Amino acid sequence: MSEEKLPKGILENLYPDEDVLYAIKKKFSLEAKPKWLVVTNLRILYIDEKILGRYDLTAIPYEKLELVYVKVGKVSSEFIIKKEDGEEIKLSRMDKEEAKNAIGAIRDALNEIAVEPVTIERKKHLMSEEWIIHKPREVVSRSIRMESRRFTAKTEDPLEKLKKLKELYDMGVITQEEYEEKRKKLLEQI
Incomplete structure (x- = not known):
């Protein structure tokens, strides 16, 4: 996704050496503005846009990431990102292909900074599939x-x-x- 399409709240919070690897725009029918999950080479950004240019932004550097969990169903998926301090970001009813692409981008970004390759734990069920990334135990x-x-x-x-x-x-x-x-x-x- 080109940076011109990203919301202003993301663009004004990117570091000069930060590259956007993948971005998901999620808009629910009852909400005025969309939520964004942006995967960069340095961190994961979650932005909840509000009206009148306001927004809530959460940035999680990969070093502070504990777990990424995605449950992909037949129609949609649930995305959970857990920080080391226990705080969680949850996005539900996401497009299942976009969720798979986002977790792949997170895995690739983690592999760039990890000493050992990052693996994804996958559990395939009859009607769904789970993908889990645990941050490697590296000091x-x-x-x-x-x-x-x-x-x-x-x-x-x-x-x-x-x-x-x-x-x-x-x-x-x-x-x-x-x-x-x-x-x-x-x-x-x-």
Whole structure:
């Protein structure tokens, strides 16, 4: 989907280096504005558009993702995204093909940052099918893979690395423990 078709609430919240991999627009007949599920290379965005340009946006970095569950029935599907803190986003009555494409895009994005390949657990029933992605239990990938994507490690000044590390921490990409550990290492290089 081209970025021109995405709602303003999504476009104004994308990072400069963030690419949209897949977007689903879900409009229910009783609602004035649609809900969106947007899969990017860095996170999952959920936006509930309101009238008069208002919206509610939830952004889940892949590092903070715990589980993605999709139940695909004969006509529609249910999509549940669970964060590490237990908060859930639920979208029901989604198009079943779009739901399958979205979970595939999430799997591919997770594989880009994961140390080990991500797998999807599938359960096929008589009238439905379930797809489940559990975030891999990785401690190392959170800081190493994200840093390798954002930093050119050997050519940057340690002070620049500290600034970028702080940005990662402020965005919620790395935890306080990971931030402190990396910060100490960078301070030793100065």
